[in-house]
Amino acid sequence: MTIRLLAATTVNRIAAGEVVERPASAIKELVENSIDAGAKRIDIHIRDGGRSYMSVADDGSGMTPDELSLCVERHATSKLPDEDLQNIQTLGFRGEALPSIGSIARMTLTSREEGSDAAWAMTIEGGAKSDPAPAARPAGTTIEVRDLFFATPARLKFLKTERTETGHAVDVIKRLAMAHPEIHFSLMDGERSLLKLGAAQGDLLDARLERVGAILGGAFAENALAVDAAREGIHLTGYIGLPTLNRGNAALQFLFVNGRPVRDRLLFGAVRGAYRDFLAHDRHPLMALFIKMPPELVDINVHPAKTEVRFRDPGLVRGLIVSALKHALAGAGHRASTTVSNDAMGALRAPGNFAGSPYRRGGGGSISTGLAETARTYHAPLSELDGQPTARVEAMDEPQMAAGDWPLGVARAQVHETYIVAQTDDGIVIVDQHAAHERLVYEDMKKALAANGASRQGLLIPEVVELDEAAAERVAAHASQLLEMGLNVEAFGAGAVVVRETPALLGEVNVQDLIRNLADDLAELGEALSFEDRLADISATMACHGSVRAGRRLGAEEMNALLRRMEITPNSGQCNHGRPTYVELKLADIEKLFGRR
Ligand code: ADP
Numbered sequence: 001m002t003i004r005l006l007a008a009t010t011v012n013r014i015a016a017g018e019v020v021e022r023p024a025s026a027i028k029e030l031v032e033n034s035i036d037a038g039a040k041r042i043d044i045h046i047r048d049g050g051r052s053y054m055s056v057a058d059d060g061s062g063m064t065p066d067e068l069s070l071c072v073e074r075h076a077t078s079k080l081p082d083e084d085l086q087n088i089q090t091l092g093f094r095g096e097a098l099p100s101i102g103s104i105a106r107m108t109l110t111s112r113e114e115g116s117d118a119a120w121a122m123t124i125e126g127g128a129k130s131d132p133a134p135a136a137r138p139a140g141t142t143i144e145v146r147d148l149f150f151a152t153p154a155r156l157k158f159l160k161t162e163r164t165e166t167g168h169a170v171d172v173i174k175r176l177a178m179a180h181p182e183i184h185f186s187l188m189d190g191e192r193s194l195l196k197l198g199a200a201q202g203d204l205l206d207a208r209l210e211r212v213g214a215i216l217g218g219a220f221a222e223n224a225l226a227v228d229a230a231r232e233g234i235h236l237t238g239y240i241g242l243p244t245l246n247r248g249n250a251a252l253q254f255l256f257v258n259g260r261p262v263r264d265r266l267l268f269g270a271v272r273g274a275y276r277d278f279l280a281h282d283r284h285p286l287m288a289l290f291i292k293m294p295p296e297l298v299d300i301n302v303h304p305a306k307t308e309v310r311f312r313d314p315g316l317v318r319g320l321i322v323s324a325l326k327h328a329l330a331g332a333g334h335r336a337s338t339t340v341s342n343d344a345m346g347a348l349r350a351p352g353n354f355a356g357s358p359y360r361r362g363g364g365g366s367i368s369t370g371l372a373e374t375a376r377t378y379h380a381p382l383s384e385l386d387g388q389p390t391a392r393v394e395a396m397d398e399p400q401m402a403a404g405d406w407p408l409g410v411a412r413a414q415v416h417e418t419y420i421v422a423q424t425d426d427g428i429v430i431v432d433q434h435a436a437h438e439r440l441v442y443e444d445m446k447k448a449l450a451a452n453g454a455s456r457q458g459l460l461i462p463e464v465v466e467l468d469e470a471a472a473e474r475v476a477a478h479a480s481q482l483l484e485m486g487l488n489v490e491a492f493g494a495g496a497v498v499v500r501e502t503p504a505l506l507g508e509v510n511v512q513d514l515i516r517n518l519a520d521d522l523a524e525l526g527e528a529l530s531f532e533d534r535l536a537d538i539s540a541t542m543a544c545h546g547s548v549r550a551g552r553r554l555g556a557e558e559m560n561a562l563l564r565r566m567e568i569t570p571n572s573g574q575c576n577h578g579r580p581t582y583v584e585l586k587l588a589d590i591e592k593l594f595g596r597r
């Protein structure tokens with residue numbers, strides 16, 4: 001057996017496997033180089049998902065012929081001036097991307113240094129490079145890559161369909177573009193334009209909102225809350241969406257650290273913590289958050305693809321994100337996203353077709369079945385409450401107050417014993433009485449909890465609730481926490497609990513239902529969640545039971561009182577599950593419906 005050094009090209013190929021996992025990773029490296037080169041404009045072309053062809057052209061600093069020849073050598077870099085990995089100011093720093101790509105593909109580099117009057121080109125194919133030769137192009141650099149992985153055919157097998165690979169490429173560019181609104185980006189697939197983002201104008205925050213809006217959609221820009229907070233040298237800015245603008249996965253949550261897009265589990269946990277009160281478990285808000293911190297407080301050199309970071313003090317970063325998000329959300333007051341009324345308008349315009357609304361009842365569509373189920377039970381009128389035809393409209397007397405005084409207007413009617421219709425200065429507001437009341441009770445409950453325990457109300461006769469044994473045990477095991485929330489419950493033999501007091505906030509409740517739901521909750525949540533998270537979930541369940549159910553007749557005073565409380569209660573624009581509590585239709589929109597405009 002002879003021991004030998006691996007050929008440089010072999011070493012490069014191994015490394016390339018780490019850096020260049022798929023076409024999108026090569027595109028990412030090339031675009032990062034353009035950003036590091038100070039480009040103001042970056043144009044990207046791909047074919048076949050980037051597999052047969054990709055090119056990245058920029059108007060950055062460019063390279064001399066010597067630099068051109070050197071840049072494809074392993075560990076050749078113009079960055080990291082003091083070789084200090086604790087202090088990385090650029091996106092690149094390893095000097096590995098170009099040699100890696102050059103070793104597994106056919107690459108052509110054409111560059112003209114800023115201020116020089118000549119351009120040069122060279123090629124590198126499977127690691128073999130040519131000498132630079134004169135070429136033509138304005139200042140900047142174009143790098144073309146053909147037949148990615150031709151030298152490592154095994155890799156090709158792992159590639160997904162063209163569509164999937166194209167999707168990854170788009171995602172990579174979107175992330176980098178979000179972090180750099182001042183740069184013009186375009187992405188073409190053959191003749192087809194996939195992205196075109198003009199350089200955003202204005203100061204950084206305005207430019208960012210413009211760019212983030214261009215990528216996440218106009219609805220996001222309209223319904224975004226600004227975030228701006230700092231703690232111990234770490235500065236967090238960005239935009240987060242109102243809870244009512246939510247998705248079934250977290251794909252539209254973006255985190256940037258010192259201008260670098262990163263994926264970090266920490267973000268998911270922090271977002272969940274901050275939105276816990278506003279969203280069901282399976283719904284996710286949209287956001288783009290930017291952290292600026294001294295480079296020595298974060299380690300970027302964790303993973304070859306540089307998409308993961310390690311914070312020196314993750315608890316500090318998490319705390320900063322949670323509190324900044326909570327603060328921003330608290331400031332939103334009773335605001336619900338405009339998408340809600342847009343959805344309503346869409347539904348009104350197309351009678352009988354509610355497919356466009358994420359809040360329609362029943363399963364399927366854009367809201368998960370579980371949530372739809374929950375929603376349906378809330379909306380089901382309680383049959384025992386009345387036998388009246390449900391289409392009745394309870395018309396109110398002329399309101400004493402002027403509508404203009406109140407953002408949510410003056411109650412005019414209750415329809416179907418479920419919705420309050422209020423008149424505002426310039427439109428109408430429709431409130432889902434159950435969802436709204438549930439939110440109010442929940443907020444009260446949180447306040448009471450924070451003020452050291454909710455007050456209790458004794459039952460005339462203690463109520464025994466029979467459950468299966470495990471469920472009864474689970475409820476009994478949480479007795480002390482539940483007591484703090486105003487629910488006095490204890491074990492009652494095997495398979496039953498006895499309830500002596502209920503939270504005063506809830507008013508009269510169906511004890512049997514409440515305990516069964518709590519038992520389900522506790523089973524579902526398990527021990528995986530922190531105590532705080534569980535507490536929030538339990539309060540939400542309780543709030544739901546104490547709420548004015550759909551199907552209860554309300555008087556004018558009750559309705560107006562509900563509206564007034566909504567106006568002053570934080571977060572009252574959505575129920576505990578992220579559904580809106582009210583919809584506002586402007587007169588102008590109503591007029592459009594009737595063709596008056
Ligand atoms: P790194 O980015 O880690 O330095 P790369 O292999 O990606 O390593 O690039 C090597 C060097 O090539 C860079 O440090 C830079 O000097 C030069 N370079 C690469 N792309 C460009 C570009 N688009 N414009 C100017 N210089 C570039």
Ligand code: MG
Nearest residue numbers: 029033092097
């Ligand atoms: Mg690089």
